[in-house]
Amino acid sequence: MMHKKPGASVVRKFAGGECSRAVRRGLDFIYAVACAPEHFAVYGSDLLNCFYFIADTSRDAALSRTAGRMGRERARQWRRERPALPPEADADTILDYIQGSYAADCLGFGDPQLNNSSRAPPRVSTRATISYSTRSSSRRPRTRRRSATAAGCGTSAGANVVARAGRD
Numbered sequence: 001m002m003h004k005k006p007g008a009s010v011v012r013k014f015a016g017g018e019c020s021r022a023v024r025r026g027l028d029f030i031y032a033v034a035c036a037p038e039h040f041a042v043y044g045s046d047l048l049n050c051f052y053f054i055a056d057t058s059r060d061a062a063l064s065r066t067a068g069r070m071g072r073e074r075a076r077q078w079r080r081e082r083p084a085l086p087p088e089a090d091a092d093t094i095l096d097y098i099q100g101s102y103a104a105d106c107l108g109f110g111d112p113q114l115n116n117s118s119r120a121p122p123r124v125s126t127r128a129t130i131s132y133s134t135r136s137s138s139r140r141p142r143t144r145r146r147s148a149t150a151a152g153c154g155t156s157a158g159a160n161v162v163a164r165a166g167r168d
Contacts, residue, residue, distance in 0.1 A: 045100030052103045075104040
């Protein structure tokens, strides 16, 4: 007995470019959110990562170029707004800077000075930064990421593996 793939009828329903147009509308919406200063101030590093990952992994060349252009424009703004790590940065701020800086680097807006400042001895332990859980007093890591390439930028979405670390 042959089984249809789940969602096959949905894919056929959006044939003829409808799916591509829907994805483009979604990307335009994300860009509009990223251009709102109040949203970019809070979610800028996440939005940069979104643009970078779409640009790096999309099979649609036009979508990839558009996401890259949007990401580069927002990365330039992110770098202008965050020239240095704040002196009294907490763990969340440091993590946000690391993630945003990584995405900006990958989008072509590197800042070696900021990257080096994030490598300074942390005021908060790495263990506390990556494993804090409000549900328990345990501070052991829950997951760890392994990258398929040590270089960092230019990996495909499937190159990162989330592996269990420790027991629940």
